[in-house]
Amino acid sequence: MKRTESLYVVIAGCGRIGSIVATSLSVFGSNVVVIDADETALENLPEEFTGFKINGDVTEISILKEARLDKADVLLALTGDDNTNFMVSTVAKRFFGVKRVIARVNDPSNENIFKEFDIEIISPTRLTAMSILRELGVKEA
Numbered sequence: 001m002k003r004t005e006s007l008y009v010v011i012a013g014c015g016r017i018g019s020i021v022a023t024s025l026s027v028f029g030s031n032v033v034v035i036d037a038d039e040t041a042l043e044n045l046p047e048e049f050t051g052f053k054i055n056g057d058v059t060e061i062s063i064l065k066e067a068r069l070d071k072a073d074v075l076l077a078l079t080g081d082d083n084t085n086f087m088v089s090t091v092a093k094r095f096f097g098v099k100r101v102i103a104r105v106n107d108p109s110n111e112n113i114f115k116e117f118d119i120e121i122i123s124p125t126r127l128t129a130m131s132i133l134r135e136l137g138v139k140e141a
Helices: 016-027 039-043 061-066 082-094 108-116 124-135
Strands: 008-012 031-036 052-055 074-077 100-104 120-122
Touching: 008 016, 008 082, 016 031, 031 039, 039 052, 061 082, 074 082, 082 100, 082 108, 108 120, 108 124
Parallel strands: 008 031, 008 074, 031 052, 074 100, 100 120
Antiparallel strands: none
């Protein structure tokens, strides 16, 4: 992986996906703030992670202000809950003026609502299904 331009990235959620993304972005030159209500998740970030950790609820405006979301180039909403990801994404775009917002969407039936609010999406469910179909030589319908 090549070094990225220095971005200021706020990541909501420090589960498996959030941890990997946060560490990689940090190692390759971005300034990263990770927010999670589970202190253990933050403590489990590897030594290579050089960013900031905030233990708190991503749905609280005070926590987003503490993360300096208004200065962020990108918000990544990577919690395991679509409702939380939608809420923090829309607040980031509309209240904090974050230009690029990418959200994890677990339930494919929720994808359109995110798109209606101009939120970029990543769907682990859809990506997994597409990978399985590709392995079987089947094109997605």
